Structures are given as structure tokens and as C-alpha cells.
Amino acid sequence: MNPVTINSVEAILVDLPTIRAHQLAMAVMQRQTLVIVRLRCSDGIEGIGEATTIGGLSYGEESPEGIKLAIDTYLAPALAGLDAANIHAAMRRLETVARGNRFAKSALESALLDAQGKRLGVSVSTLLGGAVRASLPVLWTLASGDTARDIEEAESLLASRRHNTFKLKVGRRAVADDVAHVSRIKQALGERARVTVDVNQAWNEADAAGAIARLEAAGVDLIEQPIPRANLAGMARLAARFVVPIMADEAINGPEDALAIARLGAADVLALKIAKSGGIHEMLRTAAVGDAAGMSLYGGTMLEGSVGSIASAHGFACLPRLSWGTELFGPLLLKDDIVANPPRYADFEMEIPTGPGLGLELDEDKLAFYRRDR
Ligand code: MUC
Ligand code: MG
Numbered sequence: 001m002n003p004v005t006i007n008s009v010e011a012i013l014v015d016l017p018t019i020r021a022h023q024l025a026m027a028v029m030q031r032q033t034l035v036i037v038r039l040r041c042s043d044g045i046e047g048i049g050e051a052t053t054i055g056g057l058s059y060g061e062e063s064p065e066g067i068k069l070a071i072d073t074y075l076a077p078a079l080a081g082l083d084a085a086n087i088h089a090a091m092r093r094l095e096t097v098a099r100g101n102r103f104a105k106s107a108l109e110s111a112l113l114d115a116q117g118k119r120l121g122v123s124v125s126t127l128l129g130g131a132v133r134a135s136l137p138v139l140w141t142l143a144s145g146d147t148a149r150d151i152e153e154a155e156s157l158l159a160s161r162r163h164n165t166f167k168l169k170v171g172r173r174a175v176a177d178d179v180a181h182v183s184r185i186k187q188a189l190g191e192r193a194r195v196t197v198d199v200n201q202a203w204n205e206a207d208a209a210g211a212i213a214r215l216e217a218a219g220v221d222l223i224e225q226p227i228p229r230a231n232l233a234g235m236a237r238l239a240a241r242f243v244v245p246i247m248a249d250e251a252i253n254g255p256e257d258a259l260a261i262a263r264l265g266a267a268d269v270l271a272l273k274i275a276k277s278g279g280i281h282e283m284l285r286t287a288a289v290g291d292a293a294g295m296s297l298y299g300g301t302m303l304e305g306s307v308g309s310i311a312s313a314h315g316f317a318c319l320p321r322l323s324w325g326t327e328l329f330g331p332l333l334l335k336d337d338i339v340a341n342p343p344r345y346a347d348f349e350m351e352i353p354t355g356p357g358l359g360l361e362l363d364e365d366k367l368a369f370y371r372r373d374r
Pocket of ligand 2: 250
């Protein structure tokens with residue numbers, strides 16, 4: 001029997017507005033750009049995948065436009081004609097033609113997994129060996145830039161039982177203002193909600209030490225990437241100094257980073273993201289290193305839309321331990337969706353689809369409306 005081959009790959013830039021401004025240390029987002037991948041195979045099956053960045057090039061080394069360029073020019077031609085059912089071999093081929101470019105590779109791997117799941121009639125998590133949970137806890141990020149508005153937003157989400165953990169984005173303002181902002185929100189929510197803080201590398205070690213002492217006293221539950229990613233020794237000193245757990249985000253991409261962090265004790269928790277790792281399989285390898293080293297795991301987001309968030313969810317569903325839950329709220333931050341069956345959120349969790357592949361169907365009209373090149 002001839003193998004099913006990869007016929008073509010299309011990468012489409014899609015711009016979707018956010019429901020409100022999303023303020024992070026390095027960017028203010030008013031919209032999100034999705035790179036939607038459509039991978040067509042010789043048996044007529046199409047797989048879909050997605051990559052996003054945060055604030056163009058301001059979070060990491062890839063931008064949506066760069067991801068599309070890398071796929072169109074280098075990665076799609078390398079995949080053409082390969083066995084569509086052998087995902088490990090296809091990803092190995094991508095490793096040989098391109099260093100890095102993990103976000104682009106992740107979108108392609110999701111599309112390959114989606115196609116293979118559809119071909120076999122099983123979900124992506126089943127294809128990966130099986131989900132150990134049917135839904136995932138999901139937090140919400142408060143990042144309107146206004147303390148009173150953030151408290152109002154949190155109260156309404158608690159009342160509707162959509163989220164009971166809130167991540168606060170800090171690092172744009174003076175450290176003292178950030179600490180006051182977080183303390184006011186934690187005081188207003190009290191024991192009814194968990195509060196975490198993401199600094200996105202914005203503080204130096206001395207500022208971080210002072211701020212974390214006060215945030216710990218205010219009852220904050222977790223501190224994410226307080227200082228620059230390269231300062232692992234500084235992260236190790238902070239992790240040793242405080243009881244409140246320190247989480248690595250920008251400092252961790254793949255398994256080698258997890259090993260370096262474990263050796264130094266540079267974090268208590270790892271923020272896993274399929275994009276940062278270069279796909280679901282690499283995310284699972286990264287998770288295994290962290291887990292073996294005794295670190296706790298967290299399912300992170302690059303603020304993907306429904307396709308990327310559900311691909312992440314299938315991967316996170318397979319982790320034996322995921323003690324800090326996830327932040328797969330990306331689709332809820334966007335005003336509209338390009339899938340016909342968006343993810344369902346209820347009782348503080350996101351449901352993981354059980355249909356073939358990712359379990360998603362593109363809404364062709366919406367995709368046509370929001371694509372940049374329409
Ligand atoms: C990040 O750095 O964690 C995740 C949630 C959010 O609001 O921003 C992202 C990026
Ligand atoms: Mg982060």
C-alpha cells in the first residue's frame with residue numbers, strides 16, 4: 001500500500017481583535033494574529049494547526065510574519081511528498097532543514113497530528129497515548145491596566161464560575177505601583193481566588209527580591225519569570241529565598257532548559273507551552289525532565305486562539321501530573337473565532353474535545369473575513 005503523503009501546506013495570517021486591551025510588561029495587545037496552517041494530504045484529509053506570538057516580536061524570537069515566511073519558504077517544501085502518517089519522521093526532517101523556529105514547527109506538528117487523528121478516527125490525545133483528564137483547570141489574566149476594572153472583571157468571572165485563579169501582569173509600571181496593584185486585588189478577592197503574578201522578565205534581581213517579599217506577605221500564590229531568562233543563577237537565589245513558588249516561563253523552551261533549571265534549582269514550577277518547545281511531543285519531553293526533577297508543571301499559553309489552545313489541551317491532558325493547571329483562556333480574550341465549534345468553558349475548566357484529531361472544524365466564512373490577505 002502506498003503511504004499517504006503530504007501534498008501542500010498553507011500558512012494564513014488571521015487578525016482578530018481582543019475584547020479589551022491586554023497589557024503586558026513588553027506590549028499592549030489590541031488584537032492577536034494567528035498563523036493558521038492547513039496541511040493537505042493525498043487521501044483528501046486536511047490537518048489544521050496554529051502559531052501565535054505575543055506583541056509581534058516582543059516576547060520571543062519569532063513573529064507571525066516570520067513564521068509564515070519560514071513555513072512558505074523552507075518548511076512546507078521540506079514536508080512535501082513525505083509520509084503524512086509518520087509524524088516523528090516529518091518532524092525530524094524539519095529539524096534538519098531549520099534550526100529553532102519552534103513556533104512554526106509546533107503549528108506544523110499540530111496539523112500533522114490533527115490529520116492523522118482524523119485518518120484513524122481518534123482524538124489527538126488518544127493518538128498521544130491517552131488523556132488522563134477530560135477537562136483542564138483554566139485561569140484568567142487580569143491585564144486591563146486598571147486596578148478597579150481588574151477587580152470588577154475578577155468578581156464577574158468568579159460569580160459565573162468561569163475562573164477562580166487570576167494571573168496579574170506586572171512590570172510596566174514602577175515596582176511599588178505594581179506591588180500596590182496586586183495587593184489591592186488580592187485583598188479584594190481574599191481566599192475566594194488564587195492570585196499569581198507574571199513579571200515577563202521586567203525586574204532586576206534586587207527589585208524582584210523586595211517585591212516578592214511584599215507579594216508573598218500579601219498572599220500571592222506564584223511568581224512567574226520575575227527576572228531575565230538568562231539569569232538562572234538569580235532565579236535560583238530567589239527560589240531558595242522565598243516560600244512562594246517561582247515559575248520559569250521565558251527561561252524554559254525545551255528539555256535542555258528543564259535540565260539546566262533542575263540542576264541549578266532555578267524554579268519550582270515550569271510553564272510548558274507547545275510553541276516554545278516546538279510541538280506537543282517536545283513539550284511532553286520537556287515536561288518529563290521537569291517532572292523527574294521534582295518540579296511542578298503548568299500548562300501555559302502564547303494566547304493562541306481555539307486551534308492552538310485545543311492542540312495544547314490535548315498535550316496537557318496526557319501529563320500524569322499538572323498541579324498548577326493551565327492558562328488556556330486565549331479564545332476567550334478574542335472577540336470572534338474562526339472555528340465553528342469553539343472550546344467550552346464551565347466550572348473553572350475547559351473541556352477537551354473527543355472528536356477525531358483536534359476535534360475542531362474551521363468556519364470558512366470567518367476565516368475568509370479575518371484573513372489578512374483577503
Ligand atoms: C506569558 O508570558 O505567560 C500568558 C497569559 C497571558 O496573559 O500572557 C501570556 C504570556
Ligand atoms: Mg509568562
